[in-house]
Amino acid sequence: xxxxxxxxxxxxxxxxxxxxxxxxxxxxxxxxxxxxxxxxxxxxxxxxxxxxxxxxxxxxxxxxxxxxxxxxxxxxxxxxxxxxxxxxxxxxxxxxxxxxxxxxxxxxxxxxxxxxxxxxxxxxxxxxxxxxxxxxxxxxxxxxxxxxxxxxxxxxxxxxxxxxxxxxxxxxxxxxxxxxxxxxxxx
Amino acid sequence: xxxxxxxxxxxxxxxxxxxxxxxxxxxxxxxxxxxxxxxxxxxxxxxxxxxxxxxxxxxxxxxxxxxxxxxxxxxxxxxxxxxxxxxxxxxxxxxxxxxxxxxxxxxxxxxxxxxxxxxxxxxxxxxxxxxxxxxxxxxxxxxxxxxxxxxxxxxxxxxxxxxxxxxxxxxxxxxxxxxxxxxxxxxxxxxxxxxxxxxxxxxxxxxxxxxxxxxxxxxxxxxxxxxxxxxxxxxxxxxxxxxxxxxxxxxxxxxxxxxxxxxxxxxxxxxxxxxxxxxxxxxxxxxxxxxxxxxxxxxxxxxxxxxxxxxxxxxxxxxxxxxxxxxxxxxxxxxxxxxxxxxxxxxxxxxxxxxxxxxxxxxxxxxxxxxxxxxxxxxxxxxxxxxxxxxxxxxxxxxxxxxxxxxxxxxxxxxxxxxxxx
Numbered sequence: 001x002x003x004x005x006x007x008x009x010x011x012x013x014x015x016x017x018x019x020x021x022x023x024x025x026x027x028x029x030x031x032x033x034x035x036x037x038x039x040x041x042x043x044x045x046x047x048x049x050x051x052x053x054x055x056x057x058x059x060x061x062x063x064x065x066x067x068x069x070x071x072x073x074x075x076x077x078x079x080x081x082x083x084x085x086x087x088x089x090x091x092x093x094x095x096x097x098x099x100x101x102x103x104x105x106x107x108x109x110x111x112x113x114x115x116x117x118x119x120x121x122x123x124x125x126x127x128x129x130x131x132x133x134x135x136x137x138x139x140x141x142x143x144x145x146x147x148x149x150x151x152x153x154x155x156x157x158x159x160x161x162x163x164x165x166x167x168x169x170x171x172x173x174x175x176x177x178x179x180x181x182x183x184x185x186x187x
Numbered sequence: 188x189x190x191x192x193x194x195x196x197x198x199x200x201x202x203x204x205x206x207x208x209x210x211x212x213x214x215x216x217x218x219x220x221x222x223x224x225x226x227x228x229x230x231x232x233x234x235x236x237x238x239x240x241x242x243x244x245x246x247x248x249x250x251x252x253x254x255x256x257x258x259x260x261x262x263x264x265x266x267x268x269x270x271x272x273x274x275x276x277x278x279x280x281x282x283x284x285x286x287x288x289x290x291x292x293x294x295x296x297x298x299x300x301x302x303x304x305x306x307x308x309x310x311x312x313x314x315x316x317x318x319x320x321x322x323x324x325x326x327x328x329x330x331x332x333x334x335x336x337x338x339x340x341x342x343x344x345x346x347x348x349x350x351x352x353x354x355x356x357x358x359x360x361x362x363x364x365x366x367x368x369x370x371x372x373x374x375x376x377x378x379x380x381x382x383x384x385x386x387x388x389x390x391x392x393x394x395x396x397x398x399x400x401x402x403x404x405x406x407x408x409x410x411x412x413x414x415x416x417x418x419x420x421x422x423x424x425x426x427x428x429x430x431x432x433x434x435x436x437x438x439x440x441x442x443x444x445x446x447x448x449x450x451x452x453x454x455x456x457x458x459x460x461x462x463x464x465x466x467x468x469x470x471x472x473x474x475x476x477x478x479x480x481x482x483x484x485x486x487x488x489x490x491x492x493x494x495x496x497x498x499x500x501x502x503x504x505x506x507x508x509x510x511x512x513x514x515x516x517x518x519x520x521x522x523x524x525x526x527x528x529x530x531x532x533x534x535x536x537x538x539x540x541x542x543x544x545x546x547x548x549x550x551x552x553x554x555x556x557x558x559x560x561x562x563x564x565x566x567x568x569x570x571x572x573x574x575x576x577x578x579x580x581x582x583x584x585x586x587x588x589x590x591x592x593x594x595x596x597x598x599x600x601x602x603x604x605x606x607x608x609x
Binding site for chain 2: 034122
């Protein structure tokens with residue numbers, strides 16, 4: 001498949017969500033008071049902390065569980081998480097960086113052709129579903145990769161998966177199926 | 188002697204004295220029964236064999252299932268579907284209702300399930316009904332209906348053909364009150380002619396990326412409006428706005444319909460400019476009288492417009508080698524463009540090969556034709572491993588100094604006192 005196609009497909013990772021634990025209780029009031037770039041949300045019982053480099057937003061719960069979103073790669077997510085843990089350490093908490101796990105990766109990719117969505121859904125039932133009245137994209141779920149792909153008729157796709165490798169494999173898997181349902185140019 | 192105390196006389200002299208099969212503890216002094224066992228011992232946590240399995244003779248039908256079937260029947264009557272569709276709806280509902288996915292859900296959801304089964308059977312038989320119509324009848328929103336519909340399709344394992352907008356045009360057109368008995372003659376129109384023109388306009392819109400990904404109802408309203416204007420392009424009709432048209436026709440207004448009207452007019456202008464006998468330039472203001480000719484010769488005009496657009500692109504590319512283009516594009520876009528300039532590809536294929544192919548084709552959806560410049564941070568740094576050392580100075584920037592903390596607390600106190608005063 002790739003030998004026929006001279007262009008490389010650019011997969012752009014737009015968001016990486018990761019979680020980790022600090023193994024200690026965190027006082028949200030202290031963090032809100034002594035931390036910079038911090039928003040306290042008492043109604044949901046969490047604190048939002050934004051880091052500049054890498055650009056990450058972290059949701060911190062008092063139990064010590066932290067979710068980091070906004071990174072553009074797995075390594076960036078880990079670095080940001082470690083920075084955050086170090087910041088909390090400096091604030092006086094006995095933080096131990098543990099159980100770091102990348103939970104979700106969102107990537108976008110653009111096919112060099114438009115896709116005939118009705119055709120694509122017909123050929124890939126029941127894995128693909130397309131309801132134009134609900135959402136303009138067809139949704140294709142790859143179970144063994146735990147990946148979900150949204151295919152738009154312009155040829156753009158968004159891929160969600162548990163890690164970057166799965167996302168790349170999902171794009172490789174779906175490319176031939178999309179190529180089959182390429183929209184013929186208006187003549 | 189059991190270790191019990193009689194509640195009547197307070198004596199501790201209580202003996203076990205069974206009465207036939209029932210165990211009893213009786214006070215010796217006053218004779219009152221302190222405690223008694225049950226006649227037949229019940230197992231803890233209920234019986235292993237349920238009542239419905241052992242004793243119940245006939246299973247009563249679930250009342251909610253009956254209500255749901257009645258609701259499905261009434262929906263069928265409202266939409267006036269034929270008996271095949273009604274039978275299929277009821278059978279779908281009975282099958283889906285007993286599935287574990289819909290066993291312990293709210294009654295509202297079960298009602299939505301009835302609507303979804305109706306929608307599935309209508310689609311199977313090619314009966315034109317939109318999800319929005321059924322959601323309106325059930326007084327629920329499309330999102331709730333959508334999730335139940337997808338689950339129902341999965342459980343029932345049915346393959347329904349995808350909805351096509353052309354199927355629902357006729358049903359949509361029938362709600363307009365534009366015949367001579369409803370409106371004055373200068374605004375009236377023959378509904379069959381109007382429907383035919385709308386169908387042609389919508390098919391043309393489908394070729395030019397106006398239909399895909401959009402909600403059908405506003406698009407149909409826009410197409411009906413333009414068809415109505417073009418059937419008799421008098422000054423009165425051309426002056427009538429979309430809102431007034433909806434009022435005359437007795438249909439609800441939609442803000443999205445206005446956007447579709449603009450897009451349809453632009454598309455018609457592009458095709459109108461390809462008409463060989465049209466000397467003056469066709470603009471959105473004077474395109475209505477040409478719509479009949481455009482629709483009659485739409486395939487030929489489409490081909491001609493595409494060809495002239497490609498020719499104009501080629502002449503532009505030959506004239507200017509585009510020196511600033513390299514500076515504007517990011518490295519990845521440049522790479523894609525360079526590989527796309529393979530001389531083996533035809534001009535139209537070449538234009539489609541890039542990520543933002545909207546610039547190179549006559550008709551493109553707005554997301555490609557006028558793309559929002561995404562601010563891509565140049566953090567495609569491949570040197571980050573995640574395990575680097577973190578210096579103290581960068582962490583200190585995230586922590587307030589004691590002075591800042593004091594100022595912050597003072598400011599908070601000030602704000603809260605102001606709030607109390609107000």
